[in-house]
Amino acid sequence: MKKEFLIVGSVFVAAVLVVGGVYVFAEFSEGEQEVVDVREEEDVHEELSLSEDIEEDFKEERIDEEFFDEAGENDPMRELFERQRAYTDTEISGDVTFSTKTLYEDPVSGANIWLFAVPDDTGRVIMSTEKGQVIYMAELDLENPGATPDWKQMVSKSEIGNQGIADHWHVFDHGFHYLVFSQTQANSAYMMKVDTDLNRVDLEHIVDNYPLDENDGALYANSEGGARLITNDMFLVAEPAGVTAGFFLPGIGHKLFRADTNLDVYDVMNIGGGVLSHGNGSSVIPVDGGFHLLASDSITEVTQSGVRLLAFDKDWNFVSEDMLVNFDRQSIGMVSGVYLDDGSLVMHARTSLDAPARGAQPSFEDKGNSDAGALIARYVFDPDLNLASIDFISDESKQAYRPHTSLLGNALIVGWDYVGTTVLRIDEIE
Numbered sequence: 053m054k055k056e057f058l059i060v061g062s063v064f065v066a067a068v069l070v071v072g073g074v075y076v077f078a079e080f081s082e083g084e085q086e087v088v089d090v091r092e093e094e095d096v097h098e099e100l101s102l103s104e105d106i107e108e109d110f111k112e113e114r115i116d117e118e119f120f121d122e123a124g125e126n127d128p129m130r131e132l133f134e135r136q137r138a139y140t141d142t143e144i145s146g147d148v149t150f151s152t153k154t155l156y157e158d159p160v161s162g163a164n165i166w167l168f169a170v171p172d173d174t175g176r177v178i179m180s181t182e183k184g185q186v187i188y189m190a191e192l193d194l195e196n197p198g199a200t201p202d203w204k205q206m207v208s209k210s211e212i213g214n215q216g217i218a219d220h221w222h223v224f225d226h227g228f229h230y231l232v233f234s235q236t237q238a239n240s241a242y243m244m245k246v247d248t249d250l251n252r253v254d255l256e257h258i259v260d261n262y263p264l265d266e267n268d269g270a271l272y273a274n275s276e277g278g279a280r281l282i283t284n285d286m287f288l289v290a291e292p293a294g295v296t297a298g299f300f301l302p303g304i305g306h307k308l309f310r311a312d313t314n315l316d317v318y319d320v321m322n323i324g325g326g327v328l329s330h331g332n333g334s335s336v337i338p339v340d341g342g343f344h345l346l347a348s349d350s351i352t353e354v355t356q357s358g359v360r361l362l363a364f365d366k367d368w369n370f371v372s373e374d375m376l377v378n379f380d381r382q383s384i385g386m387v388s389g390v391y392l393d394d395g396s397l398v399m400h401a402r403t404s405l406d407a408p409a410r411g412a413q414p415s416f417e418d419k420g421n422s423d424a425g426a427l428i429a430r431y432v433f434d435p436d437l438n439l440a441s442i443d444f445i446s447d448e449s450k451q452a453y454r455p456h457t458s459l460l461g462n463a464l465i466v467g468w469d470y471v472g473t474t475v476l477r478i479d480e481i482e
Contacts (some may be wrong), residue, residue: 059418069354082434086146089368094474101119106255106333107423111156125150129275131326131327132326132327132329135327136349136358137410139358139375139410140378141378141379141380142197142358142375142376142377142378142379142439143439144437144439144440144442145438145440146432146433146434146436146437146438146439146440146441147398147434147438147440148432148434148440148441149396149434149435150392150394150481150482151481152464152479152481152482153479153480153482154477154478154479154480155463155478155480156197156198156476156477156478157475157476157477158197158198158222158476159473159474159475159476160179160181160201160467160468160474160475160476161200161201161475162181162183162188162200162201162203163179163181163183163188163201163203163473164181164182164183164188164472164473164474165182165183165421165454165469165472165474166180166181166182166219166220166403166454166469166474167179167180167181167182167454167456167467167468167469167474167475167476168178168220168221168222168456168458168467169192169456169458169465169467169476170222170223170224170229170353170458171224171458171459171460172224172229172248173224173227173248175460176191176192176194176248176250177191177192177194177458177465178190178191178224178229178248178250178458179191179192179201179467179476180206180220180222180231181203181228181474182219182220184213185209185216185217185218185236186205186206186207186208186209186216186217186218187205187206187207187217187220187231187233187244188203188204188205188206189203189206189229190202190203190204190250191202191250191271192476195293195480197476204250206244206246206250206252207233207242207244207252207255208229211255212235212240212242212257213235213240215235215236215240216235216236217233217235217236218233218234218235218236218238218284219233219234219284219285219286220232220233220234221233221286221287221288221297222288222456223288223289223290223295224290225290225295226290226294226313226314227247227248228245228246228247228248229245229246229247229248230243230244230245230246230254230288230290230295231243231244231246231288232244232258232286232288232295232297234283234286235283236284236433237278238282238283238284239259239260239261239262239281239282239283240257240259240260240261240283241257241258241259241283241286241297241299242255242256242257242258243255243256243258243295243297243311243315244256245313245315249386254314254315255315256311256315256316258297258309258311258315258317259281259283259299259309261280262280262281263278263279263280263281263445264278264280264281264301264329265278265279265469266282267302267322268301268304268307268322269301269302269303269325269347278397280300281307282299282303283299284301284416285299285300285332285333285351286298286299286300287306287334287335287336289335289336289337289338289343290338291310291338291366292366293310293312293313293318294310294311294312294313294314294315295311295313296299296308296309296310296311296336297309297311298323298334298336300331300332300340301322301324303329303332304322304325304329305322305323305324305325305328305329305330305347306324306330306334307320307321307322307325308320308321308322308323308368309476321368323345323362323364323368323370324347324367327371327373328362329346330345330347330348330349330360330362331347331348331349331350331351331352331357331385332349332350332351333348333351333385333386333387333402334346334347334348334387335387335388335389337389337390337391339363339391341366342363342364342366342371343363343364343366343368344361344362344363344364344366344374345360345361345362345363345364346359346361346387346388346389346399347360347361348384348385348386348387348401349385350383350385351385351386352383352385353385353402353404353426354383354407354408355383355407355408355410356380356381356382356383356407356408356409356410357382357383357384357385357407357410358375358376358377358378358379358384359376359377359378359384359385359387359399359401360373360374360375360376361373361374361376361437374437376397376431376433376437376439377399377431377439378397380409381405381406381407381408381409382403382404382405382407383403383404383407384401384402384403385402385427386397386399386401386402386453386454386455387399387400387401387455388400388455389457390457390458390459390464392459392481394435395434395435396432396433396434396435396440397432397433397437398430398431398432398433398457398464399430399431399432399433399447399457400428400429400430400431400455400456400457400466400468401428401431401455402426402427402428402429402431402452402453402454402455402468402469403426403427403428403429403444404426404427405426405427425454426451426452427444427446427448428444428445428446428452428455428466428468429442429443429444429445430442430444430466432444445466445477446468446470446475447470450470450471451470451471452468452469452470453468453469453470454468454469455467455468456468462481462482463478463479463480464478464479464480464481465477465478465479465482466479
């Protein structure tokens with residue numbers, strides 16, 4: 053279940069909740085909650101049944117009325133909202149220092165949703181995808197990318213509480229592939245470690261009904277009177293000591309679960325909040341001495357959203373902020389990127405060119421499209437993070453989702469979804 057809050061001032065105006073392929077738009081006032089529109093779109097996952105637990109989440113109650121009232125007088129988000137309203141369109145002022153030539157672009161056989169193509173330290177590229185609500189992995193034939201992959205199932209539903217998988221992330225470091233994924237009920241998450249021959253080495257249950265409080269921005273309670281971490285919006289990034297999974301915290305940013313190479317979690321912390329608050333659909337690039345978070349304002353397509361670069365040191369202390377891209381009435385989210393050798397940043401994002409203005413309540417027609425598809429755009433930034441170019445690389449006649457970016461030598465690799473299939477594109481950097 054994906055949950056996104058649209059906030060004007062200090063009042064929650066609307067929430068878009070997504071469960072499987074069903075979009076529910078709920079409007080809130082001070083004392084009531086009403087579901088006003090439910091619609092289905094083409095199923096992106098196989099159809100999921102709503103558990104009673106998730107259905108009850110639609111009937112949320114505020115945890116702390118006093119805290120909510122005080123937020124109107126001393127709202128920690130106020131400065132962020134004021135800054136966002138003052139944003140101007142990003143100028144294309146940088147210099148592109150390279151050119152690209154497309155070597156391959158085609159659907160990937162047997163990959164239904166969520167395509168990652170991740171290089172290892174031997175020069176191979178390993179893909180991961182989801183089908184039948186489980187994860188499969190296979191090696192990409194770099195000499196013949198169109199060859200049908202030899203997919204291997206990596207986990208079964210019986211190993212994860214007889215539930216399916218909804219959303220995952222995949223990185224390679226420390227000699228192994230690491231994946232994080234959520235159960236379909238979105239209250240439980242696992243990490244998986246896989247060797248270069250695609251043998252599963254370890255599987256650990258790292259999140260299980262993790263409780264949230266006011267420090268996590270938990271202003272609403274579920275039917276049991278508490279709030280829990282929603283696990284199906286995440287990123288994964290390699291660290292010197294292991295890997296870190298970040299799960300989305302509405303109104304704040306992400307809750308990090310830092311694990312060593314044996315998948316033992318040794319630290320849990322939040323990043324974001326106040327002017328550093330950011331949305332789901334963000335991702336992280338490891339850099340010397342720390343991390344660069346490509347922080348989208350929101351994953352929802354029904355509001356204007358830009359992308360900032362938030363820099364953190366190796367201990368996840370905030371260092372600096374740069375605005376990367378923002379355009380009036382465009383929604384830029386689901387971001388991922390890589391740095392090239394000369395310091396240029398290549399970022400891919402799902403981009404809608406006709407989003408409601410920032411802070412505006414979406415129209416009735418928009419309410420079902422919380423994280424719907426749009427176009428996949430390639431944004432190139434020079435080493436000083438000046439925007440240098442924008443190219444739209446997906447089929448404009450189709451709705452595209454979830455771009456994931458990687459780099460192998462001079463090969464720029466990106467995978468994304470259309471409804472029911474995935475696409476792999478390889479460009480040569482010249």
